[in-house]
Amino acid sequence: MSTKEWPLWEVFIRAKQGLNHKHVGSLHAADLQMAIENARDVYTRRMEGVSIWVVESKHIHASEPSEQEALFEPANDKIYRHPTFYNLPVELNHM
Amino acid sequence: MEIKLEEIFQDKIDQEIKIEPRDWMPEKYRKTLLRQISQHAHSEIVGMLPEGNWITRAPNLRRKVALLAKVQDEAGHGLYLYSAAETLGMSRDEMLEELHSGKAKYSSIFNYPTLTWADMGAIGWLVDGAAIMNQVPLCRTSYGPYARAMVRVCKEESFHQRQGYEIMLTLTKGSEAQKAMAQDALNRWWWPSISMFGPNDDNSPNSAQSMKWKIKRFSNDELRQKFVDVTVAQAELLGLTIPDKDLKWNEERGHYDFGAINWDEFFQVVAGNGPCNKQRLKARVDAWENGAWVREAATAYAEKREAKANNQIEAA
Numbered sequence: 001m002s003t004k005e006w007p008l009w010e011v012f013i014r015a016k017q018g019l020n021h022k023h024v025g026s027l028h029a030a031d032l033q034m035a036i037e038n039a040r041d042v043y044t045r046r047m048e049g050v051s052i053w054v055v056e057s058k059h060i061h062a063s064e065p066s067e068q069e070a071l072f073e074p075a076n077d078k079i080y081r082h083p084t085f086y087n088l089p090v091e092l093n094h095m
Numbered sequence: 096m097e098i099k100l101e102e103i104f105q106d107k108i109d110q111e112i113k114i115e116p117r118d119w120m121p122e123k124y125r126k127t128l129l130r131q132i133s134q135h136a137h138s139e140i141v142g143m144l145p146e147g148n149w150i151t152r153a154p155n156l157r158r159k160v161a162l163l164a165k166v167q168d169e170a171g172h173g174l175y176l177y178s179a180a181e182t183l184g185m186s187r188d189e190m191l192e193e194l195h196s197g198k199a200k201y202s203s204i205f206n207y208p209t210l211t212w213a214d215m216g217a218i219g220w221l222v223d224g225a226a227i228m229n230q231v232p233l234c235r236t237s238y239g240p241y242a243r244a245m246v247r248v249c250k251e252e253s254f255h256q257r258q259g260y261e262i263m264l265t266l267t268k269g270s271e272a273q274k275a276m277a278q279d280a281l282n283r284w285w286w287p288s289i290s291m292f293g294p295n296d297d298n299s300p301n302s303a304q305s306m307k308w309k310i311k312r313f314s315n316d317e318l319r320q321k322f323v324d325v326t327v328a329q330a331e332l333l334g335l336t337i338p339d340k341d342l343k344w345n346e347e348r349g350h351y352d353f354g355a356i357n358w359d360e361f362f363q364v365v366a367g368n369g370p371c372n373k374q375r376l377k378a379r380v381d382a383w384e385n386g387a388w389v390r391e392a393a394t395a396y397a398e399k400r401e402a403k404a405n406n407q408i409e410a411a
């Protein structure tokens with residue numbers, strides 16, 4: 001008797017037209033068709049979506065938590081990337 | 096080194112920074128969560144059985160679609176929670192194996208039988224009510240995947256309690272026999288419901304650590320008290336009597352006092368000696384074993400399709 005577990009899939013749902021697909025969770029399914037069908041039953045029972053993406057979890061590559069500082073800290077001191085960094089006269093109403 | 100990591104970890108917890116699957120965590124934190132989340136998942140799955148008993152005998156179509164939807168939600172909640180638990184490094188099959196062998200526990204309330212239709216009302220009102228009391232603070236639990244799963248669960252759960260209360264309300268406005276049926280259901284489900292919060296605080300050895308790690312936000316007794324306090328008025332509105340002669344308002348405490356819980360019975364049921372433990376477990380094991388050929392066939396079909404696709408790529 002085969003005891004092989006069905007692969008794990010990550011599920012992304014587009015809540016409505018115009019929005020991006022957002023990760024909502026994961027599930028097991030034998031193939032991609034079943035993954036989409038299961039995602040529909042598990043994650044959209046109350047009109048939560050109009051479109052589903054599924055990706056086999058093994059295909060997701062993630063950054064290491066230990067690299068968090070190295071990757072994201074450099075953006076911290078670059079406040080000149082934000083509009084409020086620039087001093088402009090108040091008379092200039094909309095810019 | 097280990098000590099340093101634990102300090103950083105606790106510091107994150109204290110600052111309300113969520114822990115995510117690949118972050119460092121103490122082994123005991125991982126184990127505690129794994130036990131709690133998988134137990135929670137098992138409870139959702141086994142919890143479908145007492146209600147499944149009444150789907151085909153629901154009194155009308157309105158009640159039937161509601162009960163079906165509720166049971167389907169419970170399957171969904173079990174799946175969200177199994178996924179959250181899997182991020183801690185245990186496979187789904189291992190978790191199911193632990194359930195089927197009796198090693199893993201589930202909420203002992205599901206080991207009581209559902210004898211009448213009023214039990215569907217009492218379960219929704221009391222059992223789901225108690226579950227919600229427990230689950231709302233878990234939306235802020237320190238482990239990210241668990242917290243996110245609980246947000247989904249809580250959003251969906253409030254209809255469960257309302258549909259149960261509506262069943263009770265309808266029965267209490269009905270004939271004498273229907274009123275008696277509602278009272279009988281309350282009599283049988285009250286004590287198991289308030290036991291659901293678990294042992295008293297001074298008899299709950301892991302609670303302090305779980306609170307420090309912010310897995311739990313309130314103690315068992317705090318949640319139980321909250322549940323009793325809100326439920327008394329709901330019973331009054333139904334015109335039903337809570338089966339506890341010691342239940343009375345305590346002006347000084349600003350809470351209801353209530354009678355002692357029969358913990359012997361609770362621990363007997365946890366140990367497997369409740370009225371339906373064997374039946375519940377057998378239903379789960381049978382479902383797993385009888386479904387084996389479906390899982391195998393789906394795997395074989397997926398493999399065949401993949402092989403075919405690969406052949407076509409090679410041929411091209």
